[in-house]
Amino acid sequence: MNIDQKEKDQVECLLCPRHCLISLGAFGFCKVRTNKRGQIVLAEPVKLSSITLDPVIKKPLRRFWPEMNILSIGFWGCNMLCPYCQNHNISHPDSITMDTYGKVHSPEEICQLAVDLKDKNNIGLAFTYNEPLTSFEYVLRTAKLIKEQGLKTVVVTNGNFSDWAIKELAPYIDAWNIDLKSINSEYYKSLLGDLETVKSNIEYLARISHVEITNLILTGENDSLEEMEALSSWLASIDQDIPLHISRSFPHWLRRDLTPPSLEKMISLVETAQKHLNYVYTGNF
Numbered sequence: 001m002n003i004d005q006k007e008k009d010q011v012e013c014l015l016c017p018r019h020c021l022i023s024l025g026a027f028g029f030c031k032v033r034t035n036k037r038g039q040i041v042l043a044e045p046v047k048l049s050s051i052t053l054d055p056v057i058k059k060p061l062r063r064f065w066p067e068m069n070i071l072s073i074g075f076w077g078c079n080m081l082c083p084y085c086q087n088h089n090i091s092h093p094d095s096i097t098m099d100t101y102g103k104v105h106s107p108e109e110i111c112q113l114a115v116d117l118k119d120k121n122n123i124g125l126a127f128t129y130n131e132p133l134t135s136f137e138y139v140l141r142t143a144k145l146i147k148e149q150g151l152k153t154v155v156v157t158n159g160n161f162s163d164w165a166i167k168e169l170a171p172y173i174d175a176w177n178i179d180l181k182s183i184n185s186e187y188y189k190s191l192l193g194d195l196e197t198v199k200s201n202i203e204y205l206a207r208i209s210h211v212e213i214t215n216l217i218l219t220g221e222n223d224s225l226e227e228m229e230a231l232s233s234w235l236a237s238i239d240q241d242i243p244l245h246i247s248r249s250f251p252h253w254l255r256r257d258l259t260p261p262s263l264e265k266m267i268s269l270v271e272t273a274q275k276h277l278n279y280v281y282t283g284n285f
């Protein structure tokens, strides 16, 4: 195959800002989207990494049915690369792990399970654990089924997705927890994400549905009071009632060198955010 033919066989995935060029039969960066006969599709069968009934506050969501439970599913793969990822075994897995431990369940089966769990205080279904929106088509189809049953839907995401995808999914999602990892675009680039995309999705979704934000604090990287001032005042410019979860990082995966932020630092960050926002919570204590 000459170079021109090879380029012709590549198709661009437009689901997220990475815009991977994928050759026939190959996979994009997230490891779950593939070029099948010239079309970018979600690889089938779709495999789940986890299915659990969780407290809603564990998503974390504190101002959306916090006393109830929610059936929570995760897939495999991610479109960003955070070297401290707490879930790297499912976000950046090898293909043997995915094949061996992945569970195949149709959207209809997951929907029926959510209905069956209503007597266990289940309010619906959360897409969470890895970056669920790389499995966009499965999420969209399942969310529609869940809504037909009158149940609630939740997405926990890095928010680093194209606006057409967010707008297509938004009518079927009741609540979102979106990671805002920093307000610094260079920091986002170092994690292979795009700050402006995430900010624009937060702005759009906060106006039409329930949104809570998680900001994971890493010592020496995104923990300055100036950055928290900028981040929380930007959120307040959208809505002062957006809940912000300021979460403490711990050494993990490729960043075993990390020092967890001190209690004093976390308190200072919370006090800074509280100058702008009405609901500020801490996580990972």
Ligand code: SF4
Pocket (backbone or CB within 6 Å): 013, 014, 015, 016, 017, 018, 019, 020, 027, 028, 029, 030, 031, 033, 078, 079, 134
């Ligand atoms: S969703 Fe996956 S395949 Fe598509 S552009 Fe993003 S990382 Fe690449």
